[in-house]
Amino acid sequence: MEDMNEHMPALSDAEFNELVKIIYDKTRIQMTSHKRALVTSRLSKRLRALKMDSFREYIDFVKNAKDEELTNFVNAVTTNKTDFFRENKHFEYMKSTFLPDWEKNFKAGKVKNLRIWSAACSTGEEPYTIQMTLHEYFGANYDKYDIKVLASDIDTNVLAHGRAGIYKEESVEPIQENILRKYFLKGTGDKEGLYKVKDILKKNLFFRQLNFKDEDFDIHTQFDLIFCRNVIIYFDKEFQKELFNKFHRYLKEDSLVFIGHSETLFGVSDKFKYVASNIYKKI
Numbered sequence: 562m563e564d565m566n567e568h569m570p571a572l573s574d575a576e577f578n579e580l581v582k583i584i585y586d587k588t589r590i591q592m593t594s595h596k597r598a599l600v601t602s603r604l605s606k607r608l609r610a611l612k613m614d615s616f617r618e619y620i621d622f623v624k625n626a627k628d629e630e631l632t633n634f635v636n637a638v639t640t641n642k643t644d645f646f647r648e649n650k651h652f653e654y655m656k657s658t659f660l661p662d663w664e665k666n667f668k669a670g671k672v673k674n675l676r677i678w679s680a681a682c683s684t685g686e687e688p689y690t691i692q693m694t695l696h697e698y699f700g701a702n703y704d705k706y707d708i709k710v711l712a713s714d715i716d717t718n719v720l721a722h723g724r725a726g727i728y729k730e731e732s733v734e735p736i737q738e739n740i741l742r743k744y745f746l747k748g749t750g751d752k753e754g755l756y757k758v759k760d761i762l763k764k765n766l767f768f769r770q771l772n773f774k775d776e777d778f779d780i781h782t783q784f785d786l787i788f789c790r791n792v793i794i795y796f797d798k799e800f801q802k803e804l805f806n807k808f809h810r811y812l813k814e815d816s817l818v819f820i821g822h823s824e825t826l827f828g829v830s831d832k833f834k835y836v837a838s839n840i841y842k843k844i
């Protein structure tokens with residue numbers, strides 16, 4: 562069998578360190594040495610696409626590249642691990658605690674709309690799970706409320722996947738059968754093994770590219786909930802602090818941010834108080 566590694570250009574220590582710096586400068590994502598094989602493999606595909614023979618040539622190119630190759634570069638090195646109903650306790654908390662409180666405040670005239678941000682949405686499983694949770698809670702009353710869900714990511718490839726809303730059978734396995742039938746179309750013929758999100762979940766859901774490093778996110782609303790789960794582990798402490806200061810500004814009073822099960826805001830921000838498992842309230 563032919564060894565694919567024979568055709569993979571070598572990446573020197575100096576070149577890897579240079580790529581790590583470019584990645585950090587462009588995204589604030591920290592790449593450690595154990596990601597070296599991943600970076601080599603993924604960027605080798607970019608070298609082949611550009612008909613380049615060495616990482617040195619690619620590094621010099623990407624340093625001076627315009628938007629398109631910078632986008633391809635970022636897409637190649639970012640990680641996109643996600644599932645439907647991942648860390649389901651957060652969606653259970655939405656249904657059992659947050660949404661009843663929000664509905665009570667709406668009826669009392671204290672709130673006018675519901676805004677939720679999936680801040681690193683990857684291929685769309687999280688924002689579609691948010692939408693399913695909202696529809697299951699509100700039922701036929703969903704359309705009576707002013708609801709909008711923003712789904713953002715730095716990677717344009719995963720955003721395109723999310724907008725399309727088409728998933729393989731193994732991706733939808735975490736979804737209960739009755740919920741799956743309710744919100745997805747099952748593919749047949751040449752589409753067998755695929756599931757497509759129904760339009761009901763796409764309504765009021767907006768996908769857009771966003772880089773957390775940007776000074777201005779160009780978002781002109783405040784949110785009731787921000788999901789930023791399993792993301793800050795890729796950032797250093799200084800940038801975590803900077804990011805959650807921004808999130809604080811984008812949250813309404815007493816609103817919530819959800820982070821991943823292995824993450825904490827301890828030592829990151831004193832502008833939030835712990836409410837429940839990896840759920841923090843703006844103070």
